[in-house]
């Protein structure tokens with residue numbers, strides 16, 4: 001037997017892991033610096049790590065109270081009702097919940113190009129189809145309602161990534177509102193704020209409070225340093241937020257995951273340290289890289305290095321792993337995750353050296 005025809009389904013290509021690269025190059029993993037997946041190089045919030053140890057002996061229980069507690073906490077923080085907070089297995093899990101809740105078979109979604117691969121993958125996995133709108137490099141990946149609406153044709157979900165991966169550009173909230181106004185009544189504008197902690201622009205959550213057609217996605221994977229725990233959430237209009245109960249898997253966020261999330265929300269120090277490091281790193285890379293870069297609101301910087309594949313492979317041989325952006329349709333670029341001052345010095349030196357060669 002065979003699965004259904006999956007030839008249109010892309011495979012998610014993650015940034016490469018340290019162990020994988022070290023083995024391949026015969027290097028010591030400790031000599032490598034991994035700047036390819038936008039993880040928090042400072043590690044998890046120490047309070048979250050302590051919670052994981054503290055709750056380890058509860059791992060035999062299905063998560064109930066922890067899910068309720070984290071949902072209540074986030075509802076309180078965002079001034080929403082508990083049913084508007086959709087916890088899921090990473091931000092990716094939120095995308096799946098929304099696909100299940102919204103898509104009829106064959107319905108279309110609209111995704112940015114370049115952009116995050118899982119939007120289209122999730123839609124296809126749920127029998128949807130995918131159209132794209134172009135963010136233009138020549139225009140510094142500017143995100144306006146008009147840019148999206150020029151490619152809009154009644155799609156059911158329109159994905160906006162703000163800050164945008166991989167460019168770092170943002171869509172200001174008045175443009176998000178104009179986009180929601182400009183789309184049909186039955187179209188959801190999903191604002192993916194996976195990197196919002198690194199930006200000073202206001203969250204689109206205010207539109208979730210006011211409207212029934214804007215939702216927001218957030219994650220603990222980036223600023224909170226919990227990518228390995230798989231924890232994200234959607235903030236959903238109250239009018240149809242009760243759909244969650246019908247579409248989420250019975251226990252889609254783990255007991256320890258929820259406890260780690262709760263503890264991380266109380267760890268302002270770790271968050272502030274992370275954001276400060278990222279701001280310093282962005283400024284440093286913009287100054288020190290010979291290659292042109294784009295202003296970034298995320299924990300990464302996009303740089304135009306010429307041949308992104310050659311440069312990332314050469315940098316990797318020097319122990320610096322960055323993201324080749326070919327899979328984003330930007331083969332001339334690499335994306336560098338922000339790290340410590342020491343890591344940024346090394347990354348800039350290596351990238352400048354291998355780009356010049």
Ligand SMILES: *Cc1c(COP(=O)(O)O)cnc(C)c1O
Nearest residue numbers: 090091092116165194219221232
């Ligand atoms: C990292 C990321 C996410 C979510 O990742 P999870 O680890 O599944 O929470 C969502 N959108 C974008 C654009 C991302 O870069």
